[in-house]
Amino acid sequence: MSEHLRVCITGAAGQIAYSLLHPIANGDVFGKDRPLTLLLLDIPQMMEVLKGVVMEMMDCSLPLLKDVIATADPNVAFKGIDVAILVGAMPRREGMQRKDLLKANAGIFTAQGKALDAHAKKSVKVLVVGNPANTNCMIAMLNAPSIPRKNFTALTRLDQNRAQAQVAARLKARCDLVHNVIIWGNHSGTQYVDPTHAHVITDQGKQDVCSAIKDDAWIQGEFLVTVQKRGAAVIAARKLSSAMSAAKAICDHMRDWFYGTKPP
Numbered sequence: 047m048s049e050h051l052r053v054c055i056t057g058a059a060g061q062i063a064y065s066l067l068h069p070i071a072n073g074d075v076f077g078k079d080r081p082l083t084l085l086l087l088d089i090p091q092m093m094e095v096l097k098g099v100v101m102e103m104m105d106c107s108l109p110l111l112k113d114v115i116a117t118a119d120p121n122v123a124f125k126g127i128d129v130a131i132l133v134g135a136m137p138r139r140e141g142m143q144r145k146d147l148l149k150a151n152a153g154i155f156t157a158q159g160k161a162l163d164a165h166a167k168k169s170v171k172v173l174v175v176g177n178p179a180n181t182n183c184m185i186a187m188l189n190a191p192s193i194p195r196k197n198f199t200a201l202t203r204l205d206q207n208r209a210q211a212q213v214a215a216r217l218k219a220r221c222d223l224v225h226n227v228i229i230w231g232n233h234s235g236t237q238y239v240d241p242t243h244a245h246v247i248t249d250q251g252k253q254d255v256c257s258a259i260k261d262d263a264w265i266q267g268e269f270l271v272t273v274q275k276r277g278a279a280v281i282a283a284r285k286l287s288s289a290m291s292a293a294k295a296i297c298d299h300m301r302d303w304f305y306g307t308k309p310p
Contacts, residue, residue, distance in 0.1 A: 048077055048079050048080040048081075051082050051083070052082075052085060052127045053076075053083070053084055053085065053129040053131070054084075054085040054087060054127045054129065055067065055085070055086055055131045056087040056120075056123070056131070056158065057087075057088060057132075057133035057135065057176070058116070058133075059086075059088045059092040060134065061286065061289035062175065062289045062292045062293050064289070066131070066133070066293040066296055066297070067084065067086075067099070067103060069297050070082070070084070070297070071084060071108045071110065071111040072110070073110050074297060075300050075301050076129075076300070076301075076304060077305075080110065081110050081111075083111075083112050083115065084103070084113070084115070085123045086099065086100070086115065087119075087120060087123035088116075088118060089134075090118040093116065097116065099116070100114050120161035121161050121165055124162050124165040124166045125165045126165070127165075128167055128169070128170060128171070129170065129171050129173075130162060130166060130170055130173070131296060132174045132175060132176060132182070132186065133175045133296075135147065135150075135151045135154055135155075135175075136150040147178060148178055151177070151178075152181075154176070155183075155186045155189075156185055159186035159187065159189025159190040162189075162193060163189065163193060166190075168193055168194070169197070170193060171197055171304075172187075172198045173199050173296065173303075174186060174200045175201045175296060177233065178232070178234070179200040179201050179233050183198050183200035199303070200232075201233065201295060201299060202233050203295040203296070203299040205237060205239070206229050207294065207298065208276050208291075209227045209229065209239045209269075210224045212269055212273060213227060213246070213269075216264070219246050219248070223246055223247040223248075224245075224246050224255065225244060226244045227240070227255075228240040228243055228244075235275060235278075237274055239269065241255045244256075276288075
């Protein structure tokens, strides 16, 4: 058995966490031989809902899951943790820009940064998901000066996955055979999606993505806009923000951070 991990997930009664908890506790992120304790943090008003989530985690009968601790106190949730996945924040709703979220969410990440500084391991790996993720990550980092800055990251993997999937669909290829699509800028409508360094694995070997697509107008037009505005499109369709795809991106991000990538 690998070393026991203490993993904190905030916003644990919300939709992203609901899609995230099982793959983490099942060993799909940190390894099939690594026991886990999950520390689930949410606001006091969500404790009854969180109680039901804890019941479901128990009912999944997952052998790696050693304990589940539900709390509304960040000082409890962050105590001795190895991983912090900061999902909890005011969600973006239809018509809102990420800048609209900043005032409401800045206080959350200030308090959580201070609690991380006081209670988490100094080696803790922190992933900020709540939007605007890049700014919230900076706020948390600045309020946790004893934790190395390199231990703080903001989620951009969802945009990368979206771009990879769009390229794969265009080329009628498997998503996992498309590599090195880059997202420049923040997780926002101003990001630039760059496939110029990307390649796809085909029966003939490795092929440059732009050469394979052969359509610069699509790359600079429909492709770019689709990825930039995908979150808003999901909200318009579901009337809720992305949850399942965000949870998958969190899993991908943390797995690669812990174990690295091995591109072909």
